[in-house]
Amino acid sequence: MTPKISVSLPDAGLREYLAPHPDVTVLEWDLAGGAPQRRIDIVVPPYMGGTKILRNLESVETELVQSQSIGYDGVADVLPAGRVFANAAGVHETSTAELVLAMVLASQREFPRLLENQQQGLWETKPTASLADRRVLIVGYGGVGKAIEERLLPFETTVTRVASQSRTDGNGVVHGIAELPALLPDHDIVIVGVPLSDATRHLIDDAFLSAMPDGGLLVNVARGPVADTEALVRHTGSGRIRAALDVTDPEPLPRDHPLWRTPGVIITPHVGGASSAMRPRMGRLLQRQIDLMLAGEPPVNVVLGG
Structure with missing residues (x-):
């Protein structure tokens, strides 16, 4: 049986790149304030939002935290224990x-x-x-x-x-x-x-x-x-x-x-990856992670946990 999974996006910008699926619920949560539900299978934090905001995942069960950045310095210091964290290699x-x-x-x-x-x-x-x-x-x-x-x-x-x-x-x-x-x-x-x-x-x-x-x-x-x-x-x-x-x-x-x-x-103000190529490529990576989870396969780009 195909699992039902939930995905949270920091804003509506990535929605257009995700294929609708009856077993996938897409939410919006920027990690500020309370989580929309107790469990979110794939959480996408805001781009360039800093690492401290990841502490807000403490109250949420997750299968994967999918970053929108390649670098992940400082993440291990704030990411709640036992979480799987993937970077955005291939996007930027x-x-x-x-x-x-x-x-x-x-x-x-x-x-x-x-x-x-x-x-x-x-x-x-x-x-x-x-x-x-x-x-x-x-x-x-x-x-x-x-x-x-x-x-x-x-x-x-x-x-x-x-x-x-x-x-x-x-x-x-x-x-x-x-x-x-x-x-x-x-x-x-x-x-x-x-x-x-x-x-x-x-x-x-x-x-x-x-x-x-x-x-x-x-x-x-x-x-x-x-x-x-x-x-x-x-x-x-x-x-x-x-x-x-x-x-x-x-x-x-x-x-x-x-x-x-x-x-x-x-x-230049740290805009190396911030071009029109970013969102489509980030959307493709996220769609791949969703497809892998639906198929019961491990995620790609895992750099912490797993």
Whole structure:
């Protein structure tokens, strides 16, 4: 017999991507206030709602908590015991890689200066740096890192990959993170997309930035605390390196923070995955989880519990 299951969504936005099913009840609950019922088989928390809100699951029986984010740092500290938690791998990689490419091109081709010139009606034909022929280091070679690599290679770049441990795949060597000190000086652009953990907190520190070549570009699409903000301020403020940051520490970045006004720094407000591609892909992942539960099969993307 097919089980009857209930699914809660944080808002109505994902409903249109779910196929109606007589054995599936879809509710709306943003985890604020009391739960609509004592048991909800699949709970989808709000996107970018923080981890503390997961404590509100204490009073609800669940089979699966389906996140809308890839990262899950801090979740284990607040998720009630015995819960199964899945991340949104497969949802955000494309959009994040697109943003990385846009930020790299904007920095290399000096779009902030060109847009300021446009506002002033200034026609300035100053040459800019290319992306072609640049040596690019990708630090964090998971789904996002691979998506970034796929988009960089057609731009005639040389890409070096770094993961937590060294290995070899069909495209050659993936270096271990312990090799970073030797790799950083030889790369013009460094893109960081590692998960936040005790091992990666302040990975981008004074030594990391000092090892980058003059004029180098740092791109951070990981988490804000992966970088030491004070070190970032010093190195970008001196003009020695540039930065493109989709994440900061703290976040949101205060209005009076010096990074906002530092020449050569581009900041976007943690919107790597926030594109029109997100909801359809999140809807497909959620529909897959529903179908698996109806079939009595285990969920995908489980990162905690299970």
